[in-house]
């Protein structure tokens with residue numbers, strides 16, 4: 421098992437922040453982890469799992485051993501009357517999986533097209549977009565215990581999915597943060613396929629095109645279109661997608677805010693609470709397009725923080741600058757609306 425030393429992580433995080441892993445191992449199978457754990461030094465050393473690096477902020481060099489997920493493979497596992505069960509290696513690109521399923525004629529993931537990152541990272545924050553979350557298509561996953569090397573399987577209930585949340589984001593007795601590496605994910609694509617078109621941006625495409633019965637590829641194209649029009653391409657502008665979660669408030673809190681800001685974008689949830697658009701709140705505080713140090717707020721979507729430097733010219737944002745900007749945004753949203761925004765990415 422080759423442990424690489426002082427590995428640059430700049431190309432391995434979509435913010436393109438400059439930082440190094442003091443030690444890094446590329447994991448192509450769960451046996452690689454088991455082999456690593458036979459070495460007493462690495463067995464006891466703290467570890468972090470790195471997928472596509474699209475949901476992390478690096479605030480310095482990384483001392484724990486970085487396990488870079490490179491478990492590959494895409495296959496149809498099973499077809500029943502009710503669903504197609506597809507299995508993918510944790511190191512596969514998520515968008516690559518979405519494309520592959522559509523090419524095979526297995527629709528169901530099209531609303532989640534173009535989400536950056538790997539398949540193994542998808543359950544960690546229960547990725548979602550345009551009306552579909554990973555948990556809506558999830559079957560089960562295999563993970564390897566980073567202390568014992570044991571391979572285990574979790575179903576959806578055991579993953580504890582919530583909005584951009586799962587057991588893999590939590591420490592403590594029930595949490596699996598830094599304690600397990602997801603090596604394979606199985607998805608269940610329901611039969612017959614039903615389009616999910618409730619989201620305003622997709623309804624707009626339906627109206628404009630006059631196509632009211634789009635197939636999965638058309639929805640895929642529309643989703644790619646919407647994302648390209650409002651989210652920065654990490655290949656061009658360093659970023660980690662939405663930087664904050666959309667906050668949930670009570671009906672009373674929402675009425676208070678509406679009384680002062682009638683235009684606040686909000687969605688009523690089934691449980692009686694109300695979700696607010698964090699992007700709108702940040703925008704309303706005047707942050708859109710602003711820059712602090714080398715970090716900035718994206719011009720077309722205030723929920724996305726970006727690296728103003730090219731990232732490779734030594735003139736890019738540090739993780740500290742990104743976090744300073746994030747804190748300034750949190751403070752101003754709190755002062756105006758009484759809401760503390762919660763960051764979405766993990767801070768390393």
Ligand code: EPU
Pocket residue numbers: 548549550551650660661662663664665666685697698699700703708720721722723764
């Ligand atoms: N808005 C503004 N100003 C802004 C940004 C947004 O007024 O600067 C308003 C929009 O006009 C819209 C509302 O806020 O009415 C919501 O914006 P949008 O549709 O862009 O979605 P979002 O709530 O900001 C969420 C997810 C995205 C996902 C989209 C589509 C979170 C934290 N983000 O964004 O996920 O792609 O919905 O489903 O839930 C991600 O998690 O990294 C991510 C990109």
